[in-house]
Amino acid sequence: MEILVLGIGNVLLTDEGIGVRALKELERMYTFPVNVELLDGGTAGIELLRHIRKRDCLIIIDAMKCNQEPGTVVRVEGEDVPAAFRTRISPHQLGLSDLLAAAMLTDELPKNLVLFGVEPESIDIGLDLTDAVEASVDKLVGAVADELRSIGCSLVPTDAIFSEKARFWDTV
Numbered sequence: 206m207e208i209l210v211l212g213i214g215n216v217l218l219t220d221e222g223i224g225v226r227a228l229k230e231l232e233r234m235y236t237f238p239v240n241v242e243l244l245d246g247g248t249a250g251i252e253l254l255r256h257i258r259k260r261d262c263l264i265i266i267d268a269m270k271c272n273q274e275p276g277t278v279v280r281v282e283g284e285d286v287p288a289a290f291r292t293r294i295s296p297h298q299l300g301l302s303d304l305l306a307a308a309m310l311t312d313e314l315p316k317n318l319v320l321f322g323v324e325p326e327s328i329d330i331g332l333d334l335t336d337a338v339e340a341s342v343d344k345l346v347g348a349v350a351d352e353l354r355s356i357g358c359s360l361v362p363t364d365a366i367f368s369e370k371a372r373f374w375d376t377v
Contacts (some may be wrong), residue, residue, distance in 0.1 A: 206261040206356065208241045209315075210349065213267040213301060215248050220275070220325030220338040224266040227321075227345045234346065235360040241353065251303050254313065262317035264352060266345065267301070268338075269322025276337035278345050280352075281320040289320055317356065321349055 212228025215221045225245050232243055246253050257263050269289060271279050281289045287305040308314035323345055326335040334342070350360055 206240060207259060208262040208264070208353070208356070208358065209257055209260045210241065210243045210264045210353070211246045211253070211256070211266070212244070213246045213248075213265060217330060217332065219327045219329055219331040219333065220323070220335055221268050221328040223268050223323045223325070223334060223338055223342075223345070226334065227266050227323075227342060227349070230342060230346050231349060234363055235350065236363060237353075237360060238358055241358055246301075250301055251307055253301075253304050254307055254311075257304075257308055257315060258313050260315040262356060263315040263319070264349060265301075265318075265320045266349060267320065267322055268325040268328070269320070271322060271324055273324040274337070275324050275326030275335065276341035277324040278341055278348055279322045279324070280348065281322065283318055286318045286320045289322065319352060321345060321352075 210228065210231065212224040212226075214224040214226075216225050225247060228243055228245055237243065244253075244256055265286065269279060271277070273279065287302065287309070305314065323338055323341055326337045333339075353360060
């Protein structure tokens with residue numbers, strides 16, 4: 206199964222950057238099998254079509270207005286994912302909406318489609334996440350990791366890799 210985990214967002218607009226920041230945290234915490242690609246989609250749109258082609262599963266991480274408390278993590282799947290981008294909070298979501306529409310029209314939309322959204326508190330100019338959204342990062346990363354495990358991916362925590370290397374070097 207070919208899997209793409211796509212972090213979306215603008216890191217210059219506080220909580221709007223949660224998708225990219227969560228993706229970086231996933232990369233820091235785990236190593237992934239070769240069939241799983243993590244991609245920082247930033248604010249790109251239709252140009253991401255070539256990256257989702259021939260994927261069996263697409264997991265998107267993004268800020269999402271869902272009328273919940275700031276920092277709330279929401280999971281949306283299947284046909285509900287394109288609909289979730291009808292309520293846009295930033296210009297890049299128009300591009301993502303177009304991307305998903307183009308993928309549907311060209312029959313290149315992965316059969317398994319999941320969106321992990323986080324309710325933003327602020328999308329003002331700023332480099333830091335708000336406290337509420339920052340507090341949700343571990344839950345968000347855990348939810349994405351659990352999703353990957355549920356479809357058969359074995360994630361290796363980076364701690365284990367470092368301790369294995371340390372043990373190897375200690376015995377040499």
